[in-house]
Amino acid sequence: MAPPVLVLVGAVILSLLGFGAAFAIESIFGVPREMTYNTPLDLLNLGGHVIAGGLESLDGWSKSKNFTQIALLACGAGAAITALWLLYRAVAVHGRKQNDDRSYRPNRRIPGAIAVVRFGRWLFKEKWCLIPWLIISAIPWLCIYFMGFVLILFAGIPAIGYGIANDYLHGWIVDAEYCAPVSSREERLRIKASDVASRRKPSEDARLTPCLSLWKDGVLIGEGRHVASTDKYIILFDPVTGGVNLEPANGVTIRLKGMSASELYQLIDRDNTED
DSSP: OOOOOHHHHHHHHHHHHHHHHHHHHHHHHHGGGSSSSSSSHHHHHHHHHHHHHHHHHHHHHHTTTHHHHHHHHHHHHHHHHHHHHHHHHHHHHHHHHHTTTTTGGGGGGGGTHHHHHHHHHHHHHTGGGGGGHHHHHHHHHHHHHHHHHHHHHHHHHHHHHHHHHHHIIIIIIHHHHSSSOOOOOOHHHHHHTTTTHHHHHHGGGGOEOOOOEEEETTEEEEEEEEEEEOSEEEEOOOOTTEEEEEEEEEOEEEEEEOHHHHHHHHHHHHHHHHH
């Protein structure tokens, strides 16, 4: 199990990323960020948008030509630096063997040279004794730099979360072509048996996003693409009108909204054929 400190640090970082995602929702959909979270758990949930977007970005970057070129360049640079370092070490060792340590002999004509050299050698041997002095002297400066780092970290992490979540929300909610399919048991078994997803070409993959319909007392009160949820509100986006609805979560029945899996795949294949 992870130490409690690491768990706490991870929770704080994920909450800060979720705070950045709340800013992204406010920027894209106009929902005040205070209404996108109600508890720290809501911030952790919003941080999932950042994680999903970050994994997508990393996957795309790792498959790009630029990453391959950078990886090869880094490998070549590391090999060159290692070769130069080994060559330098070989020349230095060879030079010390031939030098007979004459370069370290002080000029006896300089007053006090021998004493200075002896003191330097003694200080070098006792260098570990200087560690307490160095540490105690550096504490005030370390405190200043540490507090500055913390301030930058607390300001920078939400900014990173905002950027990643902004791209993710645009790509997977606003720009998504279809709602996620609603499959019956027979369709799920048939799709798994035929392995339709693995036979589809990557260029034909369509972005699917969860769509919800909200019911209360048997009456439809709202529907749209799911953006985020708290224990008080459910945020839905209507791609047709561009409207954003905040529906109270109290006493609401949530149903998935979308076509069946077979109909959706046929529609996607037909659209790709027409294109």
